Amino acid sequence: MARVGVFICWCGSNIAKTVDVEKVAEAAAALPGVAYSTNYKYMCSEPGQNLVKQAIAEHKLSSIVVASCSPRLHEPTFRRCISEAGLNPFMLEMANIREHCSWVHDDNDAATKKAIDLVAMAVAKVAKNEPLSSQAIPITKKALVIGGGVSGIQTALDIADAGYKVTLVERTPSIGGRMAQYDKTFPTLDCAACILTPKMVDAASNPNIEILSYSEVENVSGFVGNFDVTIRKRARSVDMSKCTGCGACYEKCPKKVSSEFDCGLGQRKAIYVPFPQAVPNVPVIDREVCRWFAEGKCKVCEKICPTGAIDYSQEDEVITEQFGAIVAATGFDTWDPQEYGNLGYGKYPDVITSLQFERLFNASGPTDGKLLRPSDNQPPKNVVFISCIGSRDDEHGYPYCSKVCCMYNAKHALLLKEKVSDAQAYVFYMDIRANGKGYEEFVRRAMEKYGAVYLRGRVSRIIQEGDKLIVRGADTLAGKPVEIEADMVVLAAAMKPQPDAKEMARKLGISTDEYNWFSEAHPKLRPVEVLTAGVYLAGVCQYPKDIPDSVAQASGAASKVIGLFSKPNLESEPTVAEVNETTCAGCLLCKEICPFSAIEPKLLTDRAGNPVKTVASVNQGLCHGCGTCVAGCRSASVQLKGFKDDQLLAEVDALAFME
């Protein structure tokens, strides 16, 4: 006969304010099987846990009910607690009297009665609980990092430095990501290339890191410690082992197209590296536009290549590899300001986005770092910067704040003055959000030392008049409309999720929010993990972040991976499905409906080795304990350990009894 101990937590005033915890403890003491019942202010604290441990010893308790918060928060805490006191960790039931009771009710009597019901159900169940044990699962100590921007690179470097293997997958021809497009970084004005490119080279030369550029993750299966990942290595049409990166091919290539890396402001060739510092420094042929692939003539690159590295016959290669952990660092896209018809983006050549402005500043950009406006290649004098383009705007874009725009607007206003000494920056803003180390001071500097004029208000319209852009807006602090004759307008377009973010999230088992940003497991306490074990987040794929925050999170994700890999083995969740081979008829409906492909047929034989019958068999590593097979089984031959029929029905009976 089970001896149940019941521990009612106040959670400070979170529970005790609405639920009469004394009364619940008293009622619990009278329940069948309960040998001990008490209440305490913070059961999860050290004194609270000691109280549980002492009671187990003193009252010879065999099963424990903790009535407190959601098991998602503290079930691991109390499992550890009772196992330290010598009980099997699965002899615990949590009654959630906070989220399911005190937080959602305001009638104290009714809430108290409900709390008693919840405790009674937990007591009834725990009396039927059985000790469960985990299995050791080996870990493949190799990580997959998806996305070769600064977040992915940092994650890969940190994991590699700890001595583990990393594969870094990047879908464009080079790692570097968005940061490679930037000129300088706020608030210190370090040159982005000077701090990023050494990291890119480190990643390439680190023996623990394998870079798969121009490659994409196609499929992910398996589970923490043992993911099977299919990766498509797109055909580069250049043999990486032969290419020396001399660049002769793209110098001679006759086909020019608009450069994605320069945001349409410059051109690249059909065979190209996106930027001179590309890693790997091996070009790819864009088969969509290459004259050989499109028209069947040319082959100039093949003729010019001194090492014979050009290979038009290359085909995509699809590989499958095992990884123990996956870090998603897939980054972001930018919002298309054409949604705002009144700003004339896409119609007026000198209305550009901030990312395009970065390219015009960048020494390796289309203007070699000279700030020249696209329409006539003249340096602009009056430049208007407009914040919140597509962010903080329910009507046209997204309601969220894109977080980094206030800072790069200040940076651009400041750098403008440095590049063109008689230039004047105007910044239209809604609020200035400069909450980082040295950030507020930086914005002040742009205003006070560099004379950027900040106007609090929105722009209603931009009109091209001759070679000027007439910018009309409101100065809400002066309470007046303003009109500025500008030479160039720069739109701070919002960060938005990658167009295929939803698809990537589905592959990796990550849930997404309403905008398709990746959701963390807990917004405060588990910010780099997701609900699928073994998958972590780094950088903007989660939400807009600047470089410092992205790099910090990247190191956080890396430390989670290193923590996982530092264990010799993983312990499997014992709450998995189990087949009663005596009653199983081998219909294998469960195999059909299992979402994790965790069920296989198994042939039973007699002692002589003659086949007797086929039954279902559960792979405990793959089983997630979802219970679909349990519901599907016609003879009730599959049961979920920890959630067996008799255990759940005991809960229901207890509720009926209380009524």
Next chain:
Amino acid sequence: MKYAYYPGCSLHSTAKEYNQSAKEIAKTLGIELEEIEDWNCCGATSAHSMNKELSIALPLRNVARAESMGLDVVAPCAACFSRLKGADSAVKDDPDMQKLMAEKYGIEYNGTIKVHSLLSAIHVLGDEAIKAQVKRELTGLKVACYYGCLLLRPPSMVGFDDAENPTSLDSIMADLGAEPVEWGYKNECCGASLSLSKPEIVVKLTRDILSSARRAGAECIVTACPLCQANLDTRQSDIEKKYGEKFDIPVFYFTQLMGLAFGSWPGHLGLSKLMVNPEPVLQGLVSKGE
């Protein structure tokens, strides 16, 4: 294609030429316009400045009458269209309003029809249908297409063209062989609602629009709104008095230019009603054509 036609007060008075030319080109394009019998004023702009219920009831009566004809409504005037469409949406979006209109004002409207501006009713025919009727191309005529501030707004209600970067009128003009110019004042306000109360503001706003059209190289302006047309056309003499600047830019209704291109007799298009004489521009067109 048959529509219930709501001319509104303007098209029976100051904008007779819009009425005349609209009917003329509708005939050419095979659009049948049946005027709503016993229509009343749409209430613009006095009603919606003073009384919300009245501002819905007045136009809704016209829409309801069109519904009883079993036809969608076409309103050429931007203000009439805005009021009619607004009343239609107010009732379609809010069953309580529908009930109130029925019970208090005796206007039964079930929301089975749609309200269109004349511009959208013509634009929807498509480029080919318009081109097919062109007998005299307006080759080389540089037009500034002026949509005004009201015709396409609010965009969620109107659901036609892009209010901030409109192109429908430009594409119709291109179908006629004219050259629509790229300019920035396509949908700026001409100040029509201040015409009587603050004429000095109107003079400034219309001057800005005319200047921009001229800088863009336009020989004439084309509109789809009687208030815009009246303001831009009649204020040119006031501008000259106040600023000493002479424009002499004719301001057409788009239906007049369509009529000319379709080969209608100019007398059917009310060209003589325009204040700024369009003859020099049209003469120029003839010589360009040769």
